[in-house]
Amino acid sequence: MNLEALTKAVGELDEEQVLAALKEFVAAGPTEEEAQQVVAACQAGMAIVGDLFEQGEYFVGDLIFAGELLTNAIEILKPVLGGTSSAKIGKIVLGTVAGDLHDIGKNIFKSMAEAAGFEVIDLGIDTPAAAFVEKVREIKPEIVGMSGVLTLALEAMKDTVDALKAAGLRDSVKVIIGGNPVTKEACEQIGADAFTTNAAEGVKICQRWVS
Amino acid sequence: MTDARARAEERTQLFRDLLKGKTPKRVPYSTAPAMEYVIQYAGYDLEKTLWTLKDLDKIYDKFCAEFLSDTNPVGTYRLPTFYQILGSKAFVMGSGGFMQHPEVVGLLPEEYDEFIASPYDCILNTILPRLYTALDAEPSQKALVLAKAYRAYLDDFGVIAAVRNKMHEKYGYAMLAAGFTIAPFDFIADFPRSFSGISIDIRRRPEKVLEACEAVTPLLVKKGKLPPSVEYGYIMIPLHMAPYMREKDFEKFYWPTFKKLVEELSANGHNCYLFIEQDWMRYLDYLNDLPENTIMRFEFGDPKLVKEKVGKKHIVSGLYPITLLQTGTKEQCVDKAKELMDILAPGGKYWFNYDKSVLTIDKEGRIADNLKAVTEYVYENGKY
Secondary structure (H helix, E strand, C coil), rough: CCCCHHHHHHHHCHHHHHHHHHHHHHCCCCCCCHHHHHHHHHHHHHHHHHHHHCCCCHHHHHHHHHHHHHHHHHHHHHHHHHCCCCCCCEEEEEEECCCCCCCCHHHHHHHHHHHEEEEECCCCECCCCCHHHHHHHCCCEEEEEEEEECCCCHHHHHHHHHHHHCCCCCCHHHEECCCCCCCCHHHHCCCCCCHHHCHHHHHHHHEEEHH | CCCHHHHHHHHHHHHHHHCCCCCCCCCCCCEEEEEHHHHHHCCCCCCHHHCCCCHHHHHHHHHHHHCCCCCCCCCCCCCHHHHHCCCCCEEEECCCCEEEECCCCCCCCCHHHHHHHHHHCCCCEEEEEEEEECCCHHHHHHHHHHHHHHHHHHHHHHHHHHHHHHHHHHHHCCCEEEEECCCHHHHHHHHHHHHHHHHHHHHHHHHHHHHHHHHHHHHHHHHHHHCCCCEEEEEEEEEEEEEEEEEEEHHHHHHHHHHHHHHHHHHHCCEEEECCCCCHHHHHHHHHCCCCCCEEEEEECHHHHHHHHHHCCCCEEEEEEEHHHHCCHHHHHHHHHHHHHHCCCCCCCEEEEEEEECCCCCCCCCCHHHHHHHHHHHHHHCCC
């Protein structure tokens, strides 16, 4: 298995080539360790996708396709990955905030964060502040990610941060907000630690927080 | 002639000039709030009022008395009653009362051929019952559901039309006919295949996507056409997917059928009104290629670049960020209006409007105060 070529093919979103290479790899009966190396090569390809997105070569549609490609790749590798999953670098509780039903951006962030090695607990859409609080209390993540598209999402993000404060949990997590309406001013007003309108950048921020 | 009639005539003349590419007497102005904001501004419960439309005339009268606009502010696209009867998955109300369009899939990837063979039949038989679950029923039940939903639709929009007319009689707005349609690629994305689905399809089955766009174009032209008797009117086309695509994908999948749509509607003698969502600065040269006097309302972008690249041939609008109304001081808000007017108004072909509609009210009332200041500035300084 040429790992560099695999990483490159994932970066170029060449689905045919990636899937063909992986099927061939699995058919040869590799060890678990070899399979983990292949997963890492795919993840490195996703990092290239993120970089190309930041450089304006790729756009949101390409990120969606990249997520789909990675899901399929892992699906093919599953039989040879065994029961052991690779070590996670941190936990993120993620959701689209109350009142908002949009989840495309959230899902892109989720697949990129998972590709970067995070365990992501996805609370779905229209998530009440109380559901964030409950999940944070239960699983003690390093990071809380809130997403939204409508301008009203900013209010709901603030309510959620306030609820985390009231529950005494705010200081135990980093909070990142993302989506069309978020700005520096909104971030300060809400009391989040970081904001982004760019999923790839958001993942990098999270990586810095847990490194 | 009453004052309201005289005002309506003056305002209509602004748009007659604008739509035909002549410089109007002053910059035409449209206000920002959507119905959701107006309801809250009048102190009514949003969710309840969207269901009942009770007191909608009082609600709008308060707004119209306080906020100037050349176009009639009364109107909405989405109301919950008929969507509920239809069991809609395509438009649903969130917990705060706002109607939204979640990701939905009405057509499976393996069904492209069925769509391409006959889009109309496929929409009717396959897509609608998936997106509107109450239509997934025996023919007699389906007919009843459709009849009930259509009745609710007519009732609700009957109320809105009456309120619109009442405000017109009292405040005198420009009278313009308006149509509505959607770009072929956006249509395939928004209802049959979803944002995610189409983003995958253009790589896995590009030929099918192209054929589907071609196949649905005549229906969307038909949907947008205004009657030939309408002399002044526009056809609203909200644009969705292009900013999320690479240019080479845009050029191949999005642009050809969209251009055809705008050309056919324009050839019929009416202006297309593009609501250009997100950032289209990469595509300004394409946009400039559309028939003269297409109205282009931008959500984001550099006003200077817009004026230079499309502002000589087309009518430019939008670009005023509504978030500034919420976060800025009065002075900052007025400065922004001045900046946009200074760049975009010279030479005419400019319609002052905001980047999008204001949906939610703020507790401090800052949006309303800032909106009034901006309105006043535009009316005082917009004369040609």
